[in-house]
Amino acid sequence: MKPVTLKQIAETLGISITTVSKALKDYPDVSKKTKALVKDLAQTLNYKPNSFAVNLRTRESKTIGLIVPEIVHHFFSSVIKGIISQAEKKGYLVIILQSNESYTLEKKQIELLLSKRVDGILISLANETANYNHLNSVLANETPLVMFDKIAKLVNCSKVLINDREAAYNATQHLINIGCKRIAHFRGPLLPQNSIDRFLGYKKALLDNDIAYDSTLVYILKDMSYDEGRFYAKKLIQDHKDVDGIFINTDLVAIGAIKEFNNLNIKVPEDISIIGFSNWFMSSVISPSLTTIDQPGFEIGKKAFKLLFREIKNKKNNKKINYKDVILETELVIRESTKTL
Amino acid sequence: MKPVTLKQIAETLGISITTVSKALKDYPDVSKKTKALVKDLAQTLNYKPNSFAVNLRTRESKTIGLIVPEIVHHFFSSVIKGIISQAEKKGYLVIILQSNESYTLEKKQIELLLSKRVDGILISLANETANYNHLNSVLANETPLVMFDKIAKLVNCSKVLINDREAAYNATQHLINIGCKRIAHFRGPLLPQNSIDRFLGYKKALLDNDIAYDSTLVYILKDMSYDEGRFYAKKLIQDHKDVDGIFINTDLVAIGAIKEFNNLNIKVPEDISIIGFSNWFMSSVISPSLTTIDQPGFEIGKKAFKLLFREIKNKKNNKKINYKDVILETELVIRESTKTL
DNA sequence: CTGAAAGCGCTTACAG
DNA sequence: CTGAAAGCGCTTACAG
Numbered sequence: 001m002k003p004v005t006l007k008q009i010a011e012t013l014g015i016s017i018t019t020v021s022k023a024l025k026d027y028p029d030v031s032k033k034t035k036a037l038v039k040d041l042a043q044t045l046n047y048k049p050n051s052f053a054v055n056l057r058t059r060e061s062k063t064i065g066l067i068v069p070e071i072v073h074h075f076f077s078s079v080i081k082g083i084i085s086q087a088e089k090k091g092y093l094v095i096i097l098q099s100n101e102s103y104t105l106e107k108k109q110i111e112l113l114l115s116k117r118v119d120g121i122l123i124s125l126a127n128e129t130a131n132y133n134h135l136n137s138v139l140a141n142e143t144p145l146v147m148f149d150k151i152a153k154l155v156n157c158s159k160v161l162i163n164d165r166e167a168a169y170n171a172t173q174h175l176i177n178i179g180c181k182r183i184a185h186f187r188g189p190l191l192p193q194n195s196i197d198r199f200l201g202y203k204k205a206l207l208d209n210d211i212a213y214d215s216t217l218v219y220i221l222k223d224m225s226y227d228e229g230r231f232y233a234k235k236l237i238q239d240h241k242d243v244d245g246i247f248i249n250t251d252l253v254a255i256g257a258i259k260e261f262n263n264l265n266i267k268v269p270e271d272i273s274i275i276g277f278s279n280w281f282m283s284s285v286i287s288p289s290l291t292t293i294d295q296p297g298f299e300i301g302k303k304a305f306k307l308l309f310r311e312i313k314n315k316k317n318n319k320k321i322n323y324k325d326v327i328l329e330t331e332l333v334i335r336e337s338t339k340t341l
Numbered sequence: 342m343k344p345v346t347l348k349q350i351a352e353t354l355g356i357s358i359t360t361v362s363k364a365l366k367d368y369p370d371v372s373k374k375t376k377a378l379v380k381d382l383a384q385t386l387n388y389k390p391n392s393f394a395v396n397l398r399t400r401e402s403k404t405i406g407l408i409v410p411e412i413v414h415h416f417f418s419s420v421i422k423g424i425i426s427q428a429e430k431k432g433y434l435v436i437i438l439q440s441n442e443s444y445t446l447e448k449k450q451i452e453l454l455l456s457k458r459v460d461g462i463l464i465s466l467a468n469e470t471a472n473y474n475h476l477n478s479v480l481a482n483e484t485p486l487v488m489f490d491k492i493a494k495l496v497n498c499s500k501v502l503i504n505d506r507e508a509a510y511n512a513t514q515h516l517i518n519i520g521c522k523r524i525a526h527f528r529g530p531l532l533p534q535n536s537i538d539r540f541l542g543y544k545k546a547l548l549d550n551d552i553a554y555d556s557t558l559v560y561i562l563k564d565m566s567y568d569e570g571r572f573y574a575k576k577l578i579q580d581h582k583d584v585d586g587i588f589i590n591t592d593l594v595a596i597g598a599i600k601e602f603n604n605l606n607i608k609v610p611e612d613i614s615i616i617g618f619s620n621w622f623m624s625s626v627i628s629p630s631l632t633t634i635d636q637p638g639f640e641i642g643k644k645a646f647k648l649l650f651r652e653i654k655n656k657k658n659n660k661k662i663n664y665k666d667v668i669l670e671t672e673l674v675i676r677e678s679t680k681t682l
Numbered sequence: 683c684t685g686a687a688a689g690c691g692c693t694t695a696c697a698g
Numbered sequence: 699c700t701g702a703a704a705g706c707g708c709t710t711a712c713a714g
Contacts, residue, residue: 003482005691016701021693031699048456052396053691056706061393063436063457071422077413084412084439093457095404095434098425115389116404116434141344226626255626262628285567285596287603287628346707357685362709372683394707397690 082301168201180245229256423642509542521586570597
């Protein structure tokens, strides 16, 4: 069953391909009668324009690319959902790639998307990524690019963010408010901007409250996994018996830490208060439930697509693109893993 | 910066487009010298074939479509990851769509993918889907189709599955082995094949052990959410004070039930043993941790893509496609939510 | 070993 | 209101 083409409709009706094409797209210069005839036949033959040909002619594919570090991850899957839902509304399809936190893979995937000529690219960077040439080549290629969550400050494009520094500050301040004196921080790797900012927020809160910053209380994690959470929870207790609070870069790690403390018979929050980051669903169902910063993944995804869409449109109309940083609100969600005031 | 074309390379080198095209693809009938010349220039100009033109000529896009009911879901995101990782190896890109368990949306998305002329489609059905015309139209369109997890028995295509009936049987048998006498079942909606099969496995285990089947112990859930788990846990206790075990269709619901029992001060597993299904990561970290059936999402995804790839290849070579059902192994993972033997 | 030509299926500027 | 023609950028059967 070969797909129906304009040519077939034209021949059947004894008119030209041009007219058929125009009729289907409701050009004003085609008679009503012809339009009706064409549309009817197209309908009965179940005509679908060959998108390959349309892409070639119009130079656009109505498809965007999305690269995330990891798909099986509450935050990123929420972002993906936000992006897809918004894209669908505007008639765009989304190709999804996973970088596995690898710079090499990320770079290859960018090239792949570029060679596929997607209309735009959405990306959250791999932890490893320190070189931005591949991103600049997207820009040089005049393909709209929007970064979210894990961004590179130096790349000149629109970004969707939260105020990591402020959120981390608030989290740490909350620990201080409930009486914590020795507050540790499990931070992410050195490169990603959000792990830098969260660290800086933590540090500033300490200083603003006249608590001496002690670098031995800061642990630099690598893969931000549940197991790392367990490992560093144990290590922290061995290194510092006097710790009474921890601000942890991400919920999954915090959940590992809570689990480890449960095992070691260290009471959360009585002995140690814990705050995570991101508000994974899981955090509300573990015991004790986790105090955390709610990070609106779905909204971030929606907003990121909206920005990208705007840039795609502007590009088509040869309008200048003005880059924009959008900062979304976060919220401290207080649960059982922190002492009450 | 306009993308480089074959024509430009040809003109620069003073040879024909044909030869350039052939040189780049290492046709044997082009001289080594010409090939070197062409490849060098293509390299320096950073030539990338226009995929729109290639698609139109070759009638394939090296892109497949994937429809899942929900993305923010441990099982499905694992499947997605499996599919993408395997697709990438074979040079295929994946467009992802989410049906939200809606038949109408699913149908529209199938049409969209068909009109985009993807090389193949992978799908896990929406709970609502009872009519398979849209799937048959994929087949009629000669687009390879593979279903996984939530499948329609009646559609004539390859499928990747687990043995739901057997897995449910084993789960129920385990409850019986540890001494449960009144075993309830929280099942999924009426239509999806896997909720039917899990129910049948449950029932058969009861009968094989001479335990009377009591339909009032079976609760039919709608959206399989955490909140539904809480709701029906409470209801179950009100309806049946003597229940001592529950086999629950999916982990998220089971986690809701455990949480509710914790709140109601009903001890799991002392008062009631609970078994879930799927082995979400979350299930290993809640208290008590959840006994469940491990369902290999990542493997299901990989296998589904492999089957689809085989069919795409066969179609291209005009070989007959022989449909295949692949059944993957599951495993009972015993944790704290069930009594010990 | 090289290249002219046809064609994939559309869209659109232009002529009538 | 209709249509001939050019062209998007490739691939490939065919001729030389």
